[in-house]
Amino acid sequence: MAGWFDANLVSILNGFAIGSLLFILAVGLSIVFGMMDVLNLAHGAFFLVGSYLAVSFVAGVSWGGFLAALAVAALFGLLAGGVLSGMTEPLARRPILDQALLTLGISLIVAEVLSIIYGNNVRSVPGPPGLDGSVQVAGSTYPTYRLMLIAVGLLLALVVWLVVERTSIGALVRASVADREMVSAMGIDNRKVKFAVLGIGSMLAAVAGVLGAPVYGARPGLDKTILILALVVVVIGGLGSVRGALIGALVIGQVESLGRALLPELASFILFGTLALVLIIRPRGLFAGKVAHS
Amino acid sequence: MSMAQGSSRRNGTRLGVGLLALTLTAACGGGGSLGGDEGGGEGGGEAGGTVTVGLVIPQAGVYTPLGEDMQQGWDLYLDQHDGQLGGYEVETVVADEGESPDTGVPAVQRLLTEGEVDALVGIVNSATALGVAEQVAEAQIPLIVANAGAEAVTKDAGNPYVWRTSFTNAQVAAAMGEHLAAEGVGPVYVMAPDYAAGQEVVAGFTEAYEAAGGTVAGQTLTPFGSTQDFQPFLSNVQSSGAEAVFVFYAGGEAVSFVQQYDAFGLKDSTPLYGSGFLTEGSVLDAQGESAVGVRTSLHYSTEIDNPANTEFVAAYQEAYGELPTTYAVQAYDAANVLDSALEGVEEVSGQAIAEALETVGEIDDSPRGPWTFNGQTPEQTMYLREVAEVDGTLRNTVVTDLGVFAQP
Numbered sequence: 001m002a003g004w005f006d007a008n009l010v011s012i013l014n015g016f017a018i019g020s021l022l023f024i025l026a027v028g029l030s031i032v033f034g035m036m037d038v039l040n041l042a043h044g045a046f047f048l049v050g051s052y053l054a055v056s057f058v059a060g061v062s063w064g065g066f067l068a069a070l071a072v073a074a075l076f077g078l079l080a081g082g083v084l085s086g087m088t089e090p091l092a093r094r095p096i097l098d099q100a101l102l103t104l105g106i107s108l109i110v111a112e113v114l115s116i117i118y119g120n121n122v123r124s125v126p127g128p129p130g131l132d133g134s135v136q137v138a139g140s141t142y143p144t145y146r147l148m149l150i151a152v153g154l155l156l157a158l159v160v161w162l163v164v165e166r167t168s169i170g171a172l173v174r175a176s177v178a179d180r181e182m183v184s185a186m187g188i189d190n191r192k193v194k195f196a197v198l199g200i201g202s203m204l205a206a207v208a209g210v211l212g213a214p215v216y217g218a219r220p221g222l223d224k225t226i227l228i229l230a231l232v233v234v235v236i237g238g239l240g241s242v243r244g245a246l247i248g249a250l251v252i253g254q255v256e257s258l259g260r261a262l263l264p265e266l267a268s269f270i271l272f273g274t275l276a277l278v279l280i281i282r283p284r285g286l287f288a289g290k291v292a293h294s
Numbered sequence: 295m296s297m298a299q300g301s302s303r304r305n306g307t308r309l310g311v312g313l314l315a316l317t318l319t320a321a322c323g324g325g326g327s328l329g330g331d332e333g334g335g336e337g338g339g340e341a342g343g344t345v346t347v348g349l350v351i352p353q354a355g356v357y358t359p360l361g362e363d364m365q366q367g368w369d370l371y372l373d374q375h376d377g378q379l380g381g382y383e384v385e386t387v388v389a390d391e392g393e394s395p396d397t398g399v400p401a402v403q404r405l406l407t408e409g410e411v412d413a414l415v416g417i418v419n420s421a422t423a424l425g426v427a428e429q430v431a432e433a434q435i436p437l438i439v440a441n442a443g444a445e446a447v448t449k450d451a452g453n454p455y456v457w458r459t460s461f462t463n464a465q466v467a468a469a470m471g472e473h474l475a476a477e478g479v480g481p482v483y484v485m486a487p488d489y490a491a492g493q494e495v496v497a498g499f500t501e502a503y504e505a506a507g508g509t510v511a512g513q514t515l516t517p518f519g520s521t522q523d524f525q526p527f528l529s530n531v532q533s534s535g536a537e538a539v540f541v542f543y544a545g546g547e548a549v550s551f552v553q554q555y556d557a558f559g560l561k562d563s564t565p566l567y568g569s570g571f572l573t574e575g576s577v578l579d580a581q582g583e584s585a586v587g588v589r590t591s592l593h594y595s596t597e598i599d600n601p602a603n604t605e606f607v608a609a610y611q612e613a614y615g616e617l618p619t620t621y622a623v624q625a626y627d628a629a630n631v632l633d634s635a636l637e638g639v640e641e642v643s644g645q646a647i648a649e650a651l652e653t654v655g656e657i658d659d660s661p662r663g664p665w666t667f668n669g670q671t672p673e674q675t676m677y678l679r680e681v682a683e684v685d686g687t688l689r690n691t692v693v694t695d696l697g698v699f700a701q702p
Binding site: 014121123141216217261268 | 355356358359488514516517518519520521522523525526527529530532533545546549550553557558559560576577579580581582
């Protein structure tokens with residue numbers, strides 16, 4: 001057993017790194033869909049905007065560039081989420097598919113604009129100074145940047161959980177999910193709540209794009225791949241639950257890393273196999289929010 | 295799903311337009327084809343007829359950079375030859391191949407049904423090439439495939455109208471297989487994406503390598519299009535006891551693979567070899583330092599030392615401000631082949647061009663070095679290339695040539 005653990009330690013570690021990145025990516029999608037009933041299919045496109053911002057600010061050359069890319073991405077995400085909130089408002093009483101079509105359309109437009117600005121070549125982004133190398137972990141070489149991703153992911157998980165569960169803003173968000181009419185009867189405009197939640201959710205997507213750039217690079221089509229991964233995480237974890245998004249992301253991180261290392265011949269099947277298994281056992285996800293979307 | 299519906303509707307429209315055009319042509323008593331006869335009818339190069347060539351290249355989707363290179367290679371040849379091939383004025387009609395047969399096959403169909411083209415050049419995707427092989431034969435319009443590397447294009451699905459100026463997947467891999475066996479590098483681990491081209495490369499490499507006495511340490515076919523992170527597969531390479539690794543990746547996967555191969559420390563312990571597409575074109579810039587020292591086999595490199603290549607590279611750099619790629623050379627050579635074929639054509643028709651292609655013989659002024667058609671696909675020199683920094687940019691330097699290889 002100990003031998004097995006040693007042999008696969010790097011894969012397990014890598015599972016945590018990928019899981020952390022997936023959490024930052026998916027938690028926004030999960031909160032927005034689970035709490036605000038908006039299925040934001042432009043989430044992957046916002047991620048890609050973040051990745052290309054990392055390319056623009058040549059994030060790897062200096063910490064200044066990397067932090068600037070993060071700041072601009074966060075600002076972009078907030079604004080984009082706000083705009084999206086306004087655009088989905090007229091569709092709020094229509095079936096969820098209408099919103100999905102709107103956001104899908106937006107994601108296609110964003111992807112096309114990115115391809116016009118940045119061209120179609122694959123771009124890569126080095127990690128910031130000090131994190132662009134590799135270190136020895138249990139006798140194997142491992143990229144330093146990915147170790148930092150684990151720390152950032154867990155930190156963000158803690159912050160988001162505290163905000164949603166332990167602050168009055170979080171309480172307001174949870175209340176407007178549970179009973180929208182009652183919240184507005186108390187004099188609170190729940191459009192503002194939706195505006196804020198979508199803004200922060202989209203901000204997390206764009207920030208994840210910058211953080212993911214040194215791992216995934218930036219290229220046309222990455223938005224779709226990322227969106228599918230995020231949707232799988234959300235479905236496995238359960239909608240509208242921070243804890244669910246974290247567990248879902250960590251599970252998928254391990255499936256994509258350790259699972260593929262142990263069963264390389266099943267590599268293309270194992271992700272959706274896990275998804276199917278979870279859907280059979282817990283159709284609403286492992287940790288569905290208290291008020292799940294039906 | 296909605297995207298698929300969108301594209302099929304668009305395809306439907308294209309087909310509809312094509313049919314309408316066909317009906318109109320018929321109604322005018324074949325006016326279109328009469329015009330065509332008038333164009334090339336006077337025969338011979340000196341009369342100054344025209345030939346219309348459909349250039350089918352990706353203008354959207356992941357293969358767009360390849361399409362741009364092919365367009366530039368094609369344009370450069372025409373610019374250098376006063377816009378003429380074999381004495382005929384060339385009119386190029388560009389069609390968007392897109393990413394898959396869903397878009398590529400209708401693009402070709404449209405060119406065929408409109409009845410305007412005398413020959414077709416292009417096609418990046420093998421599935422698209424296989425999808426249109428029968429149709430070009432029915433329409434009697436020759437197709438010169440300028441990239442797609444599936445063996446079947448000029449073998450099982452081949453016909454007298456389908457020609458190729460590029461390579462076959464197994465041809466490129468077999469050259470490296472023989473070389474590594476001769477070098478005695480020790481057990482080799484083989485990796486490629488799990489789709490038709492990847493499988494052909496793995497099979498072609500393994501067959502040639504084992505036939506020459508090499509041993510394979512293991513192989514993995516990674517999920518195509520959904521593998522962002524190669525760590526799980528790389529950890530299996532490390533535990534397999536492999537002394538070298540041979541891979542085939544292209545585009546985004548090539549960038550991720552080469553960078554992660556370095557980041558996870560394999561580059562220092564286990565030399566990386568590959569099919570040339572691993573380090574070809576724009577991916578090399580994105581790979582950066584990680585790619586230095588990677589050795590690949592391919593039928594072209596900008597660093598090949600022959601007068602035709604020196605001249606080609608200089609002209610290409612002057613025209614486009616960047617180094618040419620193998621994709622550009624393949625389109626450039628497609629124009630070259632058509633040039634030779636049209637020399638002997640009295641009256642332009644698809645059938646006449648296809649017949650003339652049989653007699654082209656050796657292409658002796660190609661940037662890749664002299665090559666000939668063998669089974670309608672190039673029998674050509676394969677080069678062993680190594681990535682190194684030259685004049686501040688990364689290039690595929692030529693280590694040696696690996697000999698002349700035909701389609702296996």
